[in-house]
Amino acid sequence: MIPSAFDYAAPDSLDVALQTLADGGEEAKPLAGGHSLLPLMKLRLAAPTLLVDLRRVPGLRSVEREDGSWRIGALTRHADLQGRRELGAVGEATALIADQQVRNRGTIGGSLAHGDPASDLPTVLLAMEGAVTVRGGAGTREITAADLFQDYLTTAVAPGEILTEVRVPALEGWGHAYEKFSRRAEDWAMVGVCALVQRGEDGSCADVRVALTNMGSTPLRALAVEESLRGGPLDDGAIAAAAEQADEGTDPPGDLNASPQYKRHLARVLTRRALRRAAEG
Amino acid sequence: MSTRVPIRLSVNGRAHELEVEPRLLLVHLLRDQLGLTGTHVGCDTSNCGACTVHLDGEAVKSCTVLAVQADAAEVTTIEGLTGGDGLHPLQAAFWEDHALQCGYCTPGMIMAAADLLARNPDPSEEEIRHGLEGNLCRCTGYHNIVRAVRDAAAELRAREAGARTTEVV
Numbered sequence: 001m002i003p004s005a006f007d008y009a010a011p012d013s014l015d016v017a018l019q020t021l022a023d024g025g026e027e028a029k030p031l032a033g034g035h036s037l038l039p040l041m042k043l044r045l046a047a048p049t050l051l052v053d054l055r056r057v058p059g060l061r062s063v064e065r066e067d068g069s070w071r072i073g074a075l076t077r078h079a080d081l082q083g084r085r086e087l088g089a090v091g092e093a094t095a096l097i098a099d100q101q102v103r104n105r106g107t108i109g110g111s112l113a114h115g116d117p118a119s120d121l122p123t124v125l126l127a128m129e130g131a132v133t134v135r136g137g138a139g140t141r142e143i144t145a146a147d148l149f150q151d152y153l154t155t156a157v158a159p160g161e162i163l164t165e166v167r168v169p170a171l172e173g174w175g176h177a178y179e180k181f182s183r184r185a186e187d188w189a190m191v192g193v194c195a196l197v198q199r200g201e202d203g204s205c206a207d208v209r210v211a212l213t214n215m216g217s218t219p220l221r222a223l224a225v226e227e228s229l230r231g232g233p234l235d236d237g238a239i240a241a242a243a244e245q246a247d248e249g250t251d252p253p254g255d256l257n258a259s260p261q262y263k264r265h266l267a268r269v270l271t272r273r274a275l276r277r278a279a280e281g
Numbered sequence: 282m283s284t285r286v287p288i289r290l291s292v293n294g295r296a297h298e299l300e301v302e303p304r305l306l307l308v309h310l311l312r313d314q315l316g317l318t319g320t321h322v323g324c325d326t327s328n329c330g331a332c333t334v335h336l337d338g339e340a341v342k343s344c345t346v347l348a349v350q351a352d353a354a355e356v357t358t359i360e361g362l363t364g365g366d367g368l369h370p371l372q373a374a375f376w377e378d379h380a381l382q383c384g385y386c387t388p389g390m391i392m393a394a395a396d397l398l399a400r401n402p403d404p405s406e407e408e409i410r411h412g413l414e415g416n417l418c419r420c421t422g423y424h425n426i427v428r429a430v431r432d433a434a435a436e437l438r439a440r441e442a443g444a445r446t447t448e449v450v
């Protein structure tokens with residue numbers, strides 16, 4: 001399978017990349033790892049007329065700690081993040097994306113700009129209440145996770161804009177877990193759950209966040225679960241009762257692998273597992 | 282028609298300067314233009330791993346990389362794995378352990394296994410199965426592949442230890 005023809009540029013600065021994108025018009029697209037875009041182009045589901053490859057733009061591949069947050073450059077690959085304990089749920093979830101070959105190419109910025117509800121990092125960003133920085137002709141702006149994911153494959157990153165950086169709070173002292181269910185190795189999540197738990201001194205739940213993968217057209221917060229646990233005990237019974245509300249307010253579409261009912265069931269079970277693990281720290 | 286793009290890359294240690302169409306996939310550059318047919322196309326949809334090569338030392342699926350993205354990079358294919366004569370310990374172990382039947386998946390499997398062993402020189406059986414998730418084999422049932430990777434890992438560690446001893450002496 002061969003993509004339709006397109007023009008290609010690999011500028012060596014962000015300013016030139018933005019200018020090239022602007023000159024390329026509506027059908028010009030940035031290219032990061034290419035592991036969402038190229039498969040779509042090979043199937044001819046996407047046919048951009050110009051790809052602006054970001055690989056030579058300096059300063060976009062880094063992980064830095066600053067004032068209680070991690071700042072991660074948009075071109076940082078899943079492989080650069082996988083398994084890094086200090087990054088909490090980001091390190092855990094990146095290790096579960098696809099396979100090593102895909103992780104060696106795919107980037108955090110590409111994943112978040114693409115906004116596939118079956119992908120893992122949007123859910124983690126939403127749970128961690130992170131944000132992204134984007135640059136465009138009109139300057140720089142910050143988009144919070146809550147505003148970023150708008151619909152299926154639709155994010156607030158506008159055409160002509162480049163996502164440059166991802167910021168997540170370090171959440172020190174919080175426990176985290178990302179539970180992902182798929183039937184075959186390497187597959188996308190049928191459903192995924194990111195749970196973050198902060199225990200108070202008396203062992204109760206000081207704060208909690210739960211977000212869901214593939215339960216709708218965007219990643220979703222399971223607010224009913226959070227409300228039911230916050231301020232209360234964190235024993236198995238309380239967690240199990242809260243997890244029963246994981247699918248509340250969701251409307252998951254059925255697909256080849258799972259009916260809506262089955263996805264709802266998975267959301268409840270995985271939320272229970274994720275909360276138990278996160279509550280252990 | 283899109284404008285052709287000049288690229289320079291090294292493939293198995295040999296420098297190449299080429300002009301390519303932007304939509305040319307790396308796997309087609311390797312197979313059709315450079316004649317390196319050891320890299321296979323199985324699925325063409327980024328799933329099977331038969332097209333796995335190393336890009337700057339890491340395994341990638343060359344059906345999902347544009348040749349232009351490999352500009353300025355070092356590519357290694359199964360033909361270049363040893364850098365010389367003889368078999369790489371992974372190739373030898375696949376042979377010894379009967380880790381292939383038709384052989385279609387084998388080049389990609391070995392290139393992915395080499396990436397795994399670079400990250401983790403002593404993987405458990407579980408870690409090998411997890412590490413080779415991106416590669417499908419329709420013949421062997423995987424058991425002998427896992428065994429071959431363990432044996433190759435042991436051989437590579439022994440060589441490494443031998444090299445260290447020689448340095449000390």
Ligand SMILES: Cc1cc2nc3c(=O)[nH]c(=O)nc-3n(C[C@H](O)[C@H](O)[C@H](O)COP(=O)(O)OP(=O)(O)OC[C@H]3O[C@@H](n4cnc5c(N)ncnc54)[C@H](O)[C@@H]3O)c2cc1C
Binds near residue numbers: 029075109157
């Ligand atoms: C076989 C396979 C299995 C996969 N399984 C999973 C999985 O289980 N979980 C998962 O989360 N993902 C999975 N993925 C997707 C993978 O993680 C992608 O690499 C990732 O979603 C996109 O990142 P990328 O860098 O490859 O982006 P690209 O494909 O380069 O770009 C994707 C889109 O985002 C835009 N874009 C990219 N970077 C920027 C930027 N900096 N600023 C603005 N726009 C940008 C592009 O124009 C394009 O529209 C899988 C992919 C494959 C091929």
Ligand code: FES
Binds near residue numbers: 324325332333
């Ligand atoms: S041919 Fe590339 S992954 Fe199957």
Ligand code: FES
Binds near residue numbers: 380386419
């Ligand atoms: S040996 Fe035939 S596909 Fe693996």
